[in-house]
Amino acid sequence: xxxxxxxxxxxxxxxxxxxxxxxxxxxxxxxxxxxxxxxxxxxxxxxxxxxxxxxxxxxxx
Amino acid sequence: xxxxxxxxxxxxxxxxxxxxxxxxxxxxxxxxxxxxxxxxxxxxxxxxxxxxxxxxxxxxxxxxxxxxxxxxxxxxxxxxxxxxxxxxxxxxxxxxxxxxxxxxxxxxxxxxxxxxxxxxxxxxxxxxxxxxxxxxxxxxxxxxxxxxxxxxxxxxxxxxxxxxxxxxxxxxxxxxxxxxxxxxxxxxxxxxxxxxxxxxxxxxxxxxxxxxxxxxxxxxxxxxxxxxxxxxxxxxxxxxxxxxxxxxxxxxxxxxxxxxxxxxxxxxxxxxxxxxxxxxxxxxxxxxxxxxxxxxxxxxxxxxxxxxxxxxxxxxxxxxxxxxxxxxxxxxxxxxxxxxxxxxxxxxxxxxxxxxxxxxxxxxxxxxxxxxxxxxxxxxxxxxxxxxxxxxxxxxxxxxxxxxxxxxxxxxxxxxxxxxxxxxxxxxxxxxxxxxxxxxxxxxxxxxxxxxxxxxxxxxxxxxxxxxxxxxxxxxxxxxxxxxxxxxxxxxxxxxxxxxxxxxxxxxxxxxxxxxxxxxxxxxxxxxxxxxxxxxxxxxxxxxxxxxxxxxxxxxxxxxxxxxxxxxxxxxxxxxxxxxxxxxxxxxxxxxxxxxxxxxxxxxxxxxxxxxxxxxxxxxxxxxxxxxxxxxxxxxxxxxxxxxxxxxxxxxxxxxxxxxxxxxxxxxxxxxxxxxxxxxxxxxxxxxxxxxxxxxxxxxxxxxxxxxxxxxxxxxxxxxxxxxxxxxxxx
Numbered sequence: 159x160x161x162x163x164x165x166x167x168x169x170x171x172x173x174x175x176x177x178x179x180x181x182x183x184x185x186x187x188x189x190x191x192x193x194x195x196x197x198x199x200x201x202x203x204x205x206x207x208x209x210x211x212x213x214x215x216x217x218x219x
Numbered sequence: 220x221x222x223x224x225x226x227x228x229x230x231x232x233x234x235x236x237x238x239x240x241x242x243x244x245x246x247x248x249x250x251x252x253x254x255x256x257x258x259x260x261x262x263x264x265x266x267x268x269x270x271x272x273x274x275x276x277x278x279x280x281x282x283x284x285x286x287x288x289x290x291x292x293x294x295x296x297x298x299x300x301x302x303x304x305x306x307x308x309x310x311x312x313x314x315x316x317x318x319x320x321x322x323x324x325x326x327x328x329x330x331x332x333x334x335x336x337x338x339x340x341x342x343x344x345x346x347x348x349x350x351x352x353x354x355x356x357x358x359x360x361x362x363x364x365x366x367x368x369x370x371x372x373x374x375x376x377x378x379x380x381x382x383x384x385x386x387x388x389x390x391x392x393x394x395x396x397x398x399x400x401x402x403x404x405x406x407x408x409x410x411x412x413x414x415x416x417x418x419x420x421x422x423x424x425x426x427x428x429x430x431x432x433x434x435x436x437x438x439x440x441x442x443x444x445x446x447x448x449x450x451x452x453x454x455x456x457x458x459x460x461x462x463x464x465x466x467x468x469x470x471x472x473x474x475x476x477x478x479x480x481x482x483x484x485x486x487x488x489x490x491x492x493x494x495x496x497x498x499x500x501x502x503x504x505x506x507x508x509x510x511x512x513x514x515x516x517x518x519x520x521x522x523x524x525x526x527x528x529x530x531x532x533x534x535x536x537x538x539x540x541x542x543x544x545x546x547x548x549x550x551x552x553x554x555x556x557x558x559x560x561x562x563x564x565x566x567x568x569x570x571x572x573x574x575x576x577x578x579x580x581x582x583x584x585x586x587x588x589x590x591x592x593x594x595x596x597x598x599x600x601x602x603x604x605x606x607x608x609x610x611x612x613x614x615x616x617x618x619x620x621x622x623x624x625x626x627x628x629x630x631x632x633x634x635x636x637x638x639x640x641x642x643x644x645x646x647x648x649x650x651x652x653x654x655x656x657x658x659x660x661x662x663x664x665x666x667x668x669x670x671x672x673x674x675x676x677x678x679x680x681x682x683x684x685x686x687x688x689x690x691x692x693x694x695x696x697x698x699x700x701x702x703x704x705x706x707x708x709x710x711x712x713x714x715x716x717x718x719x720x721x722x723x724x725x726x727x728x729x730x731x732x733x734x735x736x737x738x739x740x741x742x743x744x745x746x747x748x749x750x751x752x753x754x755x756x757x758x759x760x761x762x763x764x765x766x767x768x769x770x771x772x773x774x775x776x777x778x779x780x781x782x783x784x785x786x787x788x789x790x791x792x793x794x795x796x797x798x799x800x801x802x803x804x805x806x807x808x809x810x811x812x813x814x815x816x817x818x819x820x821x822x823x824x825x826x827x828x829x830x831x832x833x834x835x836x837x838x839x840x841x842x843x844x845x846x847x848x849x850x851x852x853x854x855x856x857x858x859x860x861x862x863x864x865x866x867x868x869x870x871x872x873x874x875x876x877x878x879x880x881x882x883x884x885x886x887x888x889x890x891x892x893x894x895x896x897x898x899x900x901x902x903x904x905x906x907x908x909x910x911x912x913x914x915x916x917x918x919x920x921x922x923x924x925x926x927x928x929x930x931x932x933x934x935x936x937x938x939x940x941x942x943x944x945x946x947x948x949x950x
Contacts, residue, residue, distance in 0.1 A: 165761040170487045173754050174494065181469050188465055191730050192458040203457035205304055205378045206447045210229065210691040216587045 225373065229302045229689045233315040235589045235679075237295035238582055240323060242675045244287035245578070249665045251280040256658045258864070259831070260651055265864040270334040272864045273831075274790025278345040279333045284570060285343055285433060287326045292578040293437035294318070294361075297384050299585065300444040301368060304378045306693040310367030314360050321357045325350060336788030337407045340823050341422045343429050344398050348409045351399040358395065362388050369737045373693040377737045379460045382744070383440030385737065386468050389745040390432040393752070398425035404885045405878070408784070412889065415818025416483050416766050419826055420759050424475035424752065431471035434569070438577050439463070439506060442534065445581050446513050449526045455512035459505055461730075466502035468744055470495050472751040477548035480557065481800035482826060483815035485765045488755065489550070496548030503541030510534040525600040529580030532608055536572025540565065555630070558796055558830040560650070561622030564615045571611045571664060579603065579671055586678045591686055595677035603667040603674070610663030617656035625650050630804035638807050643833040648860050699735060769816035772942040774891045775935070777879045777900040778907040782935030784882065785928055786825065789866065796827035797836040797939065810837035810940070817943060820891055832863060839941035844911060845918035847933045869929040870921070879904045907934060 192199070258264050258273050265271040298315065302308060309315050328350050332338070338345040346354070365388060369381070398421055401409035413421050447454050454460055476484060476492030511534055514521065521527045543565050547556050556562060587594050594600065628646040631639035640646050708719045733740040759765060775783060786792075799805050801812040813836050818824055842850075846857060851869055854861035883900035887893045896903055905925075911934050912925035924930050 162761040165758055168758075170758065170762075173487075173758050174491050177473075177751060177754050184469070185462070185466060188730055189462060192461060195731075196458070199457045199461075200453070202376045202378060203447075203453035205374065205376065206300070206380070206444045207451065207453060208303075210303065210689055212687065212690060214588070215591045215593075216584065 224692050224694050226690055226692045227306075227308055229691065230309050230312055230315060231299070231589050231686070231689055233309070233312070233319055234295050234299045234585070236319045237291050237298060238585055238589060239675065239679070240319070241288060241291040241295055241578060242582060242672045244283060244291055244326065245575075245668045246665075246672050248280060248283035248288045249661070249668045251276060251283060253658070253661045253665050255280055256654065256661045259862055260654045260658065262862050262864045267865055267867060269336070269789075269866075269868050272789065272866070274793045275334050275336055275338075277793045278338060278342075278790060279330060281343055282329050282333065282345065283326070285429070286329070289434055289438075289570075289574045289578065290322065292574070292581065293387070293433075293441065294322070295585065296441040296445065296581055297365070297437065299589070300380055300440070301365065301384065303691070304374065304381055304444065305368055305372035306374045306691060307368050307372045310364050310371065314364040318357060318361045318364065321353065321360070325353055325357065328353070332407070336790075338788060338790065339399070339401065339409065339411070340787040340790065340792055340825065341398065341411070342426055342828060344395075344422070344425060347407055348399070348401055348403050349406060351395070351401075354395060355392070358388070358392055362392065366738070366741070373696055375696060375699065375735050377734055377740065378444075379454075379457065379464055380440035380443040381737070382461075382464050382740065383436045383443070385741045386464070386744050386748075387432050387437045387440070389741055390428065390436075390468075390472075390748045393745070393748060394425045394428050394432065397752075398422060402885050402889055404881050408882070410882075410885050410889060411823040413822070414889075415821045415824055416485075416815045417760055418822065418824040419479055419482065419818075420476065420484060420488065420756075422824070423478040424472075424755065427475035427478060428472060430569070431467075431474070434574050435471070436467065438537075438574060439467075441577055441581060442506075442510050442530070445577075445584055446510055446530050446534075449524070449530060449580070449584050450514050450517045450520070452513055452515070452517055455509050455515065459509045463502050463506040463509060467499070467506070469747055469751065470499045470502065472748050473755065474499060474548065476755070477553065478828065479826075480548075480550050480553040481802060482798050483813050483818060485759070485762075485815075488759055491755065493548045493550060497545045500542060500545040503544075504538060507534055507538035507541070510537070525597060525604050526580050526584045528601075528604045529576045529583065532604075533573055533576030533580060536568055536576065536611075540569035540573055543568070554800070554802060555626045556622060558828070559622035559626040559629075560618045560653075560829075561626065562829065564618035564622055567618065568611065568615050571607075571614070575611075575664075575668075576607070579607070582671065582675065586675055590678050590682045592678060592681040592683065595674050595681060599670055599674050603670045606663050606670070607667035610660050610665075610667060612660070613663060614657055614660030617653040617660060621650040621653035621657075624653070629808070630802070632804070638804065641808065643808070644858055644860050647831070647862060651862075766815040766819065768819065769814060769943060771945040772817055772819065774820045774886070774893055774896075775938065776903060776907055777883050777896055778904040778911075778931050779935045779938045780882055780886065781874065781879050781904065782931035782933070783825075785869070785932045786935055787823070791835075792825045792827040794827075794829065794831035794863070796830050796834045797824075798826040799834055799836050799940075805834070809834050811943065813940075814943065817940070820886075822886070822889065832861075835936070835939055837940040839937050839939040840944075843918050844915045844933050844937065845920040847936055848915055848920050848924070848929055851929060851932065869932060870924065870927055872928045873926050874908070874928045874931055876901050876904055876926075904931075911937075 254264065255273060255276055269275065298309065329346055332347060333345060337347050339347060365384065400412040402412065403409045411418050443454055443460055473495035474492050476488045477496045480489045514531065521531055546552055547565060583594060583600050625646045628640045628649060633639045706720065708716050712719065733743065799809045799812045806812055850857040851866040853865050854863040880900045883893055883896050887897045908925045908930045911930050915924060916922055
């Protein structure tokens with residue numbers, strides 16, 4: 159039996175249903191996980207605002 | 220974590236180079252775009268030169284806009300922001316410089332090959348195989364430099380902008396390699412490993428994800444870094460940005476088939492593409508809202524800061540384009556919009572509004588910092604913003620109107636049930652005034668880009684005699700000693716092992732680990748892309764019923780094959796589709812709808828994406844040979860209002876018969892059943908060319924064309940779509 163026979167014998171919707179289920183699981187998991195980490199991640203959000211040493215030439219009048 | 224603080228220097232020299240290149244190529248890309256817009260209303264602009272035809276120059280415009288302008292912009296953004304977010308200088312200055320110069324060389328190579336008809340004809344992947352290999356090498360060097368910098372970072376947490384950059388680097392590599400797999404025939408010619416339906420699928424899997432992972436994810440990384448910097452506020456919701464990342468990376472990769480609705484692609488694939496495209500609307504708008512709300516409390520500054528103005532309008536265009544994208548992916552909408560200027564308007568609202576304005580916002584923010592002086596003219600930046608905004612609006616409104624007008628005219632029937640506008644040229648002439656407005660809008664936008672370039676150059680001229688070293692300090696990263704969640708399965712638990720594993724998965728504690736283990740994050744993001752792609756590709760390639768074979772469909776003759784290669788080289792697919800959709804207005808206009816089995820020898824496929832001229836899939840046998848000769852010599856001799864440029868050189872240029880055998884050999888290697896043609900390709904081509912030339916003479920045409928390129932092209936055009944008309948054809 160060839161791989162193409164096996165794939166041809168499968169119902170097509172399964173190719174969409176499996177990834178959708180995986181996506182929903184991961185999405186819900188990540189969303190729940192993030193809900194509990196507000197303070198920790200707020201600190202991470204400040205990373206771009208930490209400036210290098212020396213003058214910020216963009217702030218010159 | 221080690222308490223010893225280390226001082227280090229950032230490499231802004233490479234950022235300066237990429238920023239300059241961005242501004243320069245922005246001028247080039249938009250000027251070529253303006254020239255192309257002008258060609259549609261004044262075809263004489265091409266001056267009768269092969270190198271200046273719309274078909275050859277359009278890929279130059281798209282490649283320059285995507286890979287030269289936007290490409291250099293994202294590299295400038297990545298090199299500047301990654302160093303600061305990771306608290307580390309780039310791994311290797313030599314690799315940074317190699318990346319910069321090699322990328323510019325690739326752009327120049329594109330500019331030197333595309334106008335000469337050296338093309339693979341896959342949209343946004345036109346460059347031929349030697350340049351493709353060069354792109355892969357440069358990309359690997361970039362990836363080594365980027366991931367090497369991550370490896371020696373001094374900041375534990377990987378900020379979300381870096382995640383977007385990682386997804387870009389990994390996915391673009393996969394897309395580029397898979398889509399460009401081809402068998403070389405010569406240094407300037409190759410044939411795709413895929414044929415017909417499968418080639419179309421792979422191309423638009425690539426094409427849509429080039430938009431996703433070259434024009435969206437890196438620009439979102441740019442947004443998540445430069446917008447907080449410019450607004451001096453953290454991103455509105457960091458948690459939302461993480462959801463934005465995963466949703467976008469997961470969903471985008473599926474959306475490509477929506478470019479092929481109602482084509483010969485199996486319907487399940489295009490429906491799948493549509494569903495995921497509609498789902499994409501949510502994370503896209505989540506990102507847009509996250510961007511705009513970052514300005515909470517700083518909106519008053521938008522009125523006086525051109526950088527924030529560019530960012531606000533850029534993000535707004537992101538929202539508009541990502542709302543419209545899912546809308547256009549819906550089949551019933553797509554039936555109207557596809558092949559019209561509606562798609563062109565959609566693309567330009569994204570490219571000019573989102574990519575263009577985010578780039579200019581970044582450049583105006585960067586210029587004083589990387590050149591260590593004041594911006595030369597803030598007022599000029601304001602003028603750039605307003606002229607650019609107005610230009611985009613004028614441009615897209617005209618083209619939206621042109622698209623809707625032409626789409627409606629194509630499908631209009633009169634009271635007797637016949638096509639209301641049976642002559643295609645009627646639908647072209649009607650939109651010419653809108654094309655003039657497009658030229659005006661484009662001119663405004665280009666003017667803004669030129670002003671931006673001038674501002675960059677003048678700011679650079681004010682630079683100090685010697686740049687100060689940009690220093691920073693941070694403690695080196697030691698071994699991680701914080702909380703590390705682990706999957707623990709108690710021995711005497713009432714829950715099964717699977718239950719524990721599922722709970723660990725759903726609680727997503729693994730995510731906390733990934734956030735400080737970038738390579739694991741990168742591998743899983745890459746796996747996500749590969750698995751999602753496989754779920755679409757495996758059935759497309761392996762289910763036999765997807766492409767039913769048609770007994771009467773035979774390989775192209777050697778002469779037709781080389782004629783097809785001329786069609787490819789001239790970029791005819793930029794204006795003509797070869798795909799009659801199963802829609803009544805199309806079958807009335809063009810004939811029998813296109814079947815998947817008709818394209819099994821098409822390497823590459825030539826379905827096209829825009830009908831500036833009519834579809835050509837059933838053009839074979841529709842006109843006499845002489846009509847094609849006259850039409851190619853001067854399109855207005857057969858269609859007085861045509862906007863097609865003349866291809867007179869095809870009657871003067873000799874056909875290189877010696878190049879035919881290697882082409883046939885390559886096709887045979889790819890599995891095309893050529894039979895005797897493998898042994899006598901050149902002789903067969905010469906014989907057929909004499910037949911075609913004889914028919915042209917008998918129809919009152921010029922003599923001595925049997926050695927000219929036009930003969931091969933006519934042979935190919937006359938073959939198009941005729942196989943299924945032969946008697947006894949069947950599946």
